[in-house]
Amino acid sequence: MASCDEFRPDWVSAPGDTIVDILRQRHLSVGEFASMMSLSSDDTDHLLSGRSSVTMMVARKLVEVVGASIEFWMHRDFLYRQDIERVFGTETEWLAELPLGDMIKFGWLRPVPHPTEELTTCLDFFGVSSVLEWHQKYEPLQTMTAFRTSRSFDNRPASVAAWLRQGELEADGIECDRWNPESFLECLENLRPLTQQKDPNRFIPELQENCAANGVAVVIVRSPSGCRASGATRFVGPSKAILQLSFRYLTDDHFWFTFFHEAGHLVLHGNQRLFSSVLGESRPWILEGLSASGASDVEEEEANQFAASTLIPAAFDPQLRALGSNRRDILRFAHRSGVSPGIVVGQLQHRGQITFEQMNSLKRRYVWEEGVSYQPRNASN
Numbered sequence: 083m084a085s086c087d088e089f090r091p092d093w094v095s096a097p098g099d100t101i102v103d104i105l106r107q108r109h110l111s112v113g114e115f116a117s118m119m120s121l122s123s124d125d126t127d128h129l130l131s132g133r134s135s136v137t138m139m140v141a142r143k144l145v146e147v148v149g150a151s152i153e154f155w156m157h158r159d160f161l162y163r164q165d166i167e168r169v170f171g172t173e174t175e176w177l178a179e180l181p182l183g184d185m186i187k188f189g190w191l192r193p194v195p196h197p198t199e200e201l202t203t204c205l206d207f208f209g210v211s212s213v214l215e216w217h218q219k220y221e222p223l224q225t226m227t228a229f230r231t232s233r234s235f236d237n238r239p240a241s242v243a244a245w246l247r248q249g250e251l252e253a254d255g256i257e258c259d260r261w262n263p264e265s266f267l268e269c270l271e272n273l274r275p276l277t278q279q280k281d282p283n284r285f286i287p288e289l290q291e292n293c294a295a296n297g298v299a300v301v302i303v304r305s306p307s308g309c310r311a312s313g314a315t316r317f318v319g320p321s322k323a324i325l326q327l328s329f330r331y332l333t334d335d336h337f338w339f340t341f342f343h344e345a346g347h348l349v350l351h352g353n354q355r356l357f358s359s360v361l362g363e364s365r366p367w368i369l370e371g372l373s374a375s376g377a378s379d380v381e382e383e384e385a386n387q388f389a390a391s392t393l394i395p396a397a398f399d400p401q402l403r404a405l406g407s408n409r410r411d412i413l414r415f416a417h418r419s420g421v422s423p424g425i426v427v428g429q430l431q432h433r434g435q436i437t438f439e440q441m442n443s444l445k446r447r448y449v450w451e452e453g454v455s456y457q458p459r460n461a462s463n
């Protein structure tokens with residue numbers, strides 16, 4: 083018969099899980115446990131989540147409060163720490179998963195004089211005290227690659243986590259009014275004319291200002307290697323949302339469709355999830371969900387329809403259906419409908435009215451400023 087020490091599950095269980103089970107059996111609350119242990123609420127949370135180790139002093143107190151023996155609690159914690167390293171890997175392995183080269187190149191991290199300082203620098207970047215705490219915080223991303231499979235899908239959870247974290251840090255610097263879904267929806271209609279502006283140095287600040295007035299911090303964060311996300315939305319409190327864009331494809335139709343798709347998630351689906359999307363290379367104007375909470379295909383399609391109908395309202399649909407590959411007709415329609423010609427081309431390609439090789443010269447293209455991670459510029463400048 084195999085001993086318990088030989089069991090090697092692909093998951094970890096902190097000593098706190100055992101404590102919580104005992105508390106439940108004895109009908110004791112976590113608050114009552116904290117009081118009996120003489121621990122603050124933060125210290126109790128760290129103990130139960132496994133972020134703090136079971137010391138000899140803590141083990142003695144556990145014996146008094148919940149039972150068992152000192153040896154049991156010390157050994158339980160020892161096995162937990164072993165399992166962490168076995169399942170999640172060493173600190174060196176964690177660092178190897180991060181896109182450190184791009185994080186330094188984009189200015190997210192400062193270069194360190196010695197490799198031994200890399201760990202501290204990366205933990206500080208993520209705002210965590212240990213690799214274990216990082217895994218606990220970003221655990222939902224570990225299943226992200228299984229949510230949607232496609233030829234254009236090649237995300238590494240650690241790279242996506244770094245991209246999302248940089249978005250949080252940049253959003254911290256954007257002052258926002260309280261989130262107001264009704265006024266944000268009205269604001270989106272007024273943002274359509276921005277698609278006609280050529281210079282990102284003009285339309286991005288205006289986009290950010292208008293969205294911030296409705297509780298949404300818009301951040302442009304270049305995606306590092308291993309992160310194929312085009313956009314993401316999440317709430318950082320009841321009154322502030324982050325709408326993060328990677329500007330990954332560097333064309334106006336992709337950028338604006340992604341923006342309105344993510345805005346659709348905020349308007350239609352509320353503040354219960356992180357939504358992250360990748361724009362399919364083989365299917366322009368279709369965003370595929372990478373939601374850490376498992377956004378349904380219905381929700382993704384709703385956001386796609388929201389983006390398409392906001393950019394080109396239904397009133398223009400008969401005229402849009404009549405278009406083909408005539409350049410002058412496309413330009414005239416774009417002027418009448420109030421959007422850029424590139425957006426019209428993208429929609430015509432998506433509908434199959436023209437091929438993906440046609441009319442691409444009408445799309446505006448951008449390049450990244452050398453040494454700047456968040457500011458693209460018009461490629462024609």
